[in-house]
Amino acid sequence: MKKRKLKWLWITLSVFGVLILGTGAYGYYMWDKTQKTVATIHEDIDSNLTEKAIKEDKVPISVLLMGVDERSGDRGRSDSLILLTVNPNKESTKMVSIQRDTRTEIIGNGTIEKINHAYARGGAQMTIDTVENFLDVPINYFVKVNMESFQEIVDAVGGINVYNDLQFSYGGYDFPVGDITLETGEEALAFTRMRKGDTRGDYGRMLRQREVIEGVIEKGANIASITKFDNILEVVENNIKTNLTFDEMWSIQSNYTAAIKNIDKQALEGTGKYIDGVSYQIVTDEDRNTLSQKLKEHLEISSDTAKNNE
Structure with a gap:
């Protein structure tokens, strides 16, 4: 039973962006090292319903995935924002991608600017507060992944398979339409970085980022060898934070x-x-409120509940 549950723990971590994989031969060494790794990457924040969410059986939860471009000496900005609402009663998950140039109020900074600036202004906490205000739903958990780590993660799992819906070349690599294999981390990073050659701009890039995340999840869930275990834990420790x-x-x-x-x-x-010479993505109140209501229904909360948690 412990062997089976640890495998699902790995897969769950992957789905939430932590990108750890499950393997075949488990022992105390792996179990102990996994616990220590999770403790290392833990980061406390002020979040809504965190104590209630997991301690009660089958309570819907929300998780914000933040892909950031942190570098040495630079906090960076959130390059990718994905909100997951997970409802175990309906056995469904909603995955919402938020474009990084979306114009909104940055909560705690008193400004109206691009939503990805929230991370540069106040880190994970300000990003969570801003997304909560923007969509009017509580966020229980977050997983922050350094986007540069995609290269290390893909190398650690030995390459991934993705579906590409646009033929293009970037970074010295050619990417045809259809099911393709990204053999190295460098190739995967090139696949996710291209933007200007796609008429969909950031939206197209977000689709490719999601393909890479899902590719790592699928590969991580099916690897049977334990030889990459330490390599993946090292990548996680260096590039991921979560509460x-x-x-x-x-x-x-x-x-x-x-x-x-x-x-x-x-x-x-x-x-x-363009506003004052700056390019933004403007989301209408109607579209935002429609999505907000769908997320509240999926989280099984009322509008009043969401407002009380602000």
Whole structure:
């Protein structure tokens, strides 16, 4: 039983962006090292309903995935924002991509600017507060991944398979339409970075980033060898932060795995507009409120509940 549960723990971590994989021959060494790794990457924040969410059986939860471009001496900005709402009762997960140029109020900074600036202004906490205000839903958990680590992660799992819907060349690599294999981390990074050659701009790039994340999840869930175990833990320790504890991850694999397998993907698209010489994506109140209501229903909360958690 412990062997089976640890495998699902790994897969759950991958789905939430932690990108750890499960392997075949488990022992105390792996179990102990996994716990220590999770403790290392833990980062506390002020979040809504965190204590309630996992400790009660089958309570819907929300998780914000932040792909950041941190470098030495530079906090960077959030290059990718994806909100997951996970409902174990409906056995479904909604995955919402938020374009980084979306114009909104930056909560705690008193400015109206691009949503990805929230991370540069106040880190994970300000990003969470800003997304909560923008969509009017509580965020229980976050997983922050350094986008540069995609290269190390893909190398650690030995390459991934993705679907590409646009033929293009970038960074010295050619990417045809269809199912393709990204053999190295460098190739995967090139695949996710291209933007100007795609008429969809950031939206197209977000689709490719999601393909890479899902490719790592699929590969991580099916690798049978333990030879890459230490390499992947090292990548996780160096590039990932989350407020999920080991016990909460364990609870997730027990109650939420069916929901995680059924993902409904959507993007919150806006209209491009220049304001004071700066390019933004403008999301209408109607579109934002419509999505907000769908997320509240999926989280099984009322509008009043969401407002009370602000």
